[in-house]
Amino acid sequence: MRAIVIEDVNKASIQELPDPVPAPGEVVVSVEACGLCGTDEHIYKGEFLSSYPLIPGHEFAGVITELGAGVEGWHVGDRVAVDPNISCHRCYFCQTERSNHCLNWRGIGVNVAGALAEKVAVPAENLYAIGDLNFEEAALIEPLSCVVYGLRRLQPAVGDEALIFGAGPIGLLHVQLLAHAGMHQVVVVDRIAQRLERARTLGATEVVLADGSLEQRLRQIAPLGFQIVVDATGVPVVVERALQFVKPAGKLLVFGVCPPQERISLSPFEVYRKDLQILGSFALRYTFHYARDLLASGVVQARPLISHVVGLGEGLAALTQPERFEKLKVVVRPGAR
Ligand SMILES: [Zn+2]
Ligand SMILES: [Zn+2]
Known part of the structure; x- marks a missing residue:
């Protein structure tokens, strides 16, 4: 062979x-x-x-x-x-x-x-x-299964708002599932305009180009921050910046795979003061059936x-x-x- x-x-x-x-x-x-x-x-x-x-x-x-x-x-x-x-x-x-x-x-x-x-x-x-x-x-099915695992850990609740960094295949799977999970906003950030257009057709309510005005745009969209923030880039500086957009008592899902030796700085005071949850998500666990069914029904494209x-x-x-x-x-x- x-x-x-x-x-x-x-x-x-x-x-x-x-x-x-x-x-x-x-x-x-x-x-x-x-x-x-x-x-x-x-x-x-x-x-x-x-x-x-x-x-x-x-x-x-x-x-x-x-x-x-x-x-x-x-x-x-x-x-x-x-x-x-x-x-x-x-x-x-x-x-x-x-x-x-x-x-x-x-x-x-x-x-x-x-x-x-x-x-x-x-x-x-x-x-x-x-x-x-x-x-x-x-x-x-395999990558979707990993996303299902991450979102089952994250437990988004109906009515929350979500912010997703990265509109690659993994980000677009998050977009589709979060749109179906009853988020009132699904906002997607990426550097590439074409990818953002695809995010929009797959359920994003707003898309934002990652340029100099990113921070300002996100503050306009969600002045209090986002209950759910997902990193689907695996870029350490993006993870570092993502934390500031989490609403008090909200959650950050670190989904993208950053290089193992990289470090970011974060304020422990901010994590404490804002009641933040920072969640990791490694691979998958008993989520293959769900992923297969989500594709078979067409809920995820x-x-x-x-x-x-x-x-x-x-x-x-x-x-x-x-x-x-x-x-x-x-x-x-x-x-x-
Ligand atoms: Zn893979
Ligand atoms: Zn074992």
């Missing part, structure tokens, strides 16, 4: 490799669609917890082509999406319903061979049936988030030279030539 292989930091190529063989409890999935995300770029640049060589790709859907020993309830030909998080079920965190913090955590496409390949072997317990959902849209559908060759270019792609979500179809 053909696969994108990250051989070492900043070194990747397309290679011809033996097909994967399913271990007991595993199935082989023929990958129909695999999304690229910032995490893949971090892995390529050596900024994430991976060892090499590695086949990346953790946002994917496909068809089962082979069953390993002991797999029950699945059939060759089943259309599936795959939760890439493999947890051990034995450690303290798994046994206290916090499997995303598993002490023996492994991630398909992170430190286990991933789905930017024609085929991938995965644990059967990580499979989710996708019915007749389109494969390219089903590749968005994936199609407007997909800017490119490409084969492995262009997928490699998108991974290694992301600046060449003025992009939202790039979806790779490994079988396409």
Whole structure:
């Protein structure tokens, strides 16, 4: 099979490799669609917890082509999406319903061979049936599942107002879910006007270009601040500035992935005086079903988030030279030539 292989930091190529063989409890999935995300770029640049060589790709859907020993309830030909998080079920965190913090955590496409390949072997317990959902849209189940997890932690209440920094694919998923959650305002900030237009069509009530007048505009829109503020940029200075827009007794969700070594300054007095809650959100936990159902019902639209559908060759270019792609979500179809 053909696969994108990250051989070492900043070194990747397309290679011809033996097909994967399913271990007991595993199935082989023929990958129909695999999304690229910032995490893949971090892995390529050596900024994430991976060892090499590695086949990346953790946002994917496909068809089962082979069953390993002991797999029950699945059939060759089943259309599936795959939760890439493999947890051990034995450690303290798994046994206290916090499997995303598993002490023996492994991630398909992170430190286990991933789905930017024609085929991938995965644990059967990580499979989710996708019915007749389109494969390219089903590749968005994983990132949506992370957003669902974050918002279930955040618990927005009907009537709140929300401010979202970043109108990339993750920001646009937040926009759609918050618009459906009864926010009376969903305000989106980004540096790129085109992205803001898309945010508007997906439910944003106001969009604001991140320029010199940003602060003033946001004060006009919400003089007392926002009950809900979400960072979907992963840019430390944005997170730092976001805090000032949280209303007293409001909440900040740190969703974007900032580089691990970065620091921001914040005023502990302000956190105290304003009764603030600052929440993190790592990966996902038992939210795959919700994400699949949200896409299947059309409450969340994936199609407007997909800017490119490409084969492995262009997928490699998108991974290694992301600046060449003025992009939202790039979806790779490994079988396409
Ligand atoms: Zn991802
Ligand atoms: Zn565990």
